[in-house]
Amino acid sequence: MRVVVQEAPFDFGAEAAAFARGRTDLGAIVTFSGIVRDVADGLSVMEIEHYPGMTEKALEKIAAEAEARWSLGEVLVIHRHGRLEAGEQIMMVATASRHRKHAFEAAEFLMDYLKSRAPFWKKEHTEAGTGWVDATEEDEAALKRW
Amino acid sequence: MDVLYFAWVRERIGLPKERIETQAATVADLIAELKAREARYEAAFADLSALRVAVDQELTDFDASIAGAREVAFFPPMTGG
Numbered sequence: 343m344r345v346v347v348q349e350a351p352f353d354f355g356a357e358a359a360a361f362a363r364g365r366t367d368l369g370a371i372v373t374f375s376g377i378v379r380d381v382a383d384g385l386s387v388m389e390i391e392h393y394p395g396m397t398e399k400a401l402e403k404i405a406a407e408a409e410a411r412w413s414l415g416e417v418l419v420i421h422r423h424g425r426l427e428a429g430e431q432i433m434m435v436a437t438a439s440r441h442r443k444h445a446f447e448a449a450e451f452l453m454d455y456l457k458s459r460a461p462f463w464k465k466e467h468t469e470a471g472t473g474w475v476d477a478t479e480e481d482e483a484a485l486k487r488w
Numbered sequence: 489m490d491v492l493y494f495a496w497v498r499e500r501i502g503l504p505k506e507r508i509e510t511q512a513a514t515v516a517d518l519i520a521e522l523k524a525r526e527a528r529y530e531a532a533f534a535d536l537s538a539l540r541v542a543v544d545q546e547l548t549d550f551d552a553s554i555a556g557a558r559e560v561a562f563f564p565p566m567t568g569g
Contacts, residue, residue, distance in 0.1 A: 376569055391495055393561060396545035421568065433569060453569055459547070461561075462568035463495035474496050477565035 343409065343417045345401045347392065349424040354431055361418055362438035368415040370442035372449040374435050380428040383468035390423040390432065393461035397421070404455045408437070411451070411488075412444040419452065421462065454484040489554070491518075493532070494563035497539065500532040515541050516550045518560060532562070540565055 346352075358373050378388045405417045418436040426432060435452045439445040464475040492505045512518040519536070522529040533539070536550060542561045543552055554560055 393492070393494060393542070393545070393563070396542060396561070399545055400547075457569035458566055460568040461494070461542070461563065461566055463564065464567045465495070474564065475567045477567050481567075482565075 343402065343405045344419070345398060345405055346418075346420045347394075347397050347401065348420070348422060351422070351430065352420050352434070354434055357418065357420065357434065358436065361436045362416040365415055365438065367440065368438040369440055370445040371436065371438045372442070372445040374449050374453060376432045376434070376453075378426045378428050378430045378432055381466060381468060383470040385428045385466060385468055387467040388426045388428070388432075389465040389467065390426065391463045391465065392421075392423045396461050397423075400460045401456060404452060404459060407455070408448045408451050412437075412439065412448040414439050414444060414448055417448070417452070419456065421456070421460070423462065451488055454481075454488065457481050458485065489557055490559045491522075492559065492561040494561065496564055497532050497562050501528050510554075512554060514550070515543065515548070515552050515554055515560065518554060519550070538564060 354375050362368050362371055401419050405419055414437055416438040421433040435449055437445045437448040458477060458481045466473055466475060490505055491508050493501050498504050510518055510521060512521050519533050523533050540563055541548060543554055543557050544559055
């Protein structure tokens with residue numbers, strides 16, 4: 343398991359290429375990356391606040407839960423904080439397993455949980471003003487299926 | 489103990505962190521104590537359904553004990569990913 347919380351951009355291609363490299367026992371790798379999306383009013387900056395210390399612990403706990411539920415050879419979570427522009431990569435997860443079902447399901451589980459159980463908060467800065475992004479009922483409901 | 493605030497809770501209270509000496513037994517008792525202090529706390533803690541709490545960096549409930557806790561944090565529902 344590797345969990346990284348950082349302000350700096352990361353190289354998705356390099357991370358994906360290095361992930362589980364050399365493991366001949368893992369037949370399936372799933373990667374997901376989250377991108378800062380533009381909004382109706384025109385996003386100038388997406389500010390991501392987090393809780394240093396707890397963030398890393400929460401992500402490690404979520405990744406450990408995924409490892410307990412599925413048969414995974416490797417797990418990677420990278421999540422950025424700070425000021426990001428539309429089109430920038432916010433985060434990525436990668437999972438590797440012997441067969442694709444485990445890798446796909448674990449990646450979705452990681453995404454659902456880190457959306458509403460890891461201490462990050464998004465604030466949108468647009469031409470119309472600034473505002474904190476509200477958590478949605480869909481995000482909370484997504485946890486119930488696991 | 490240290491009490492931390494994040495996102496709009498931090499903005500409403502006007503600071504990210506403060507040291508508080510308290511005899512409060514639970515998170516709810518601590519909130520009652522803070523609300524009695526000043527209007528900005530009253531405003532931040534008006535609707536508990538819009539808040540989450542972590543004690544020593546673990547998510548928990550408002551009836552959780554804070555005996556011996558080093559750090560209590562208040563924040564809105566999280567929006568990662």
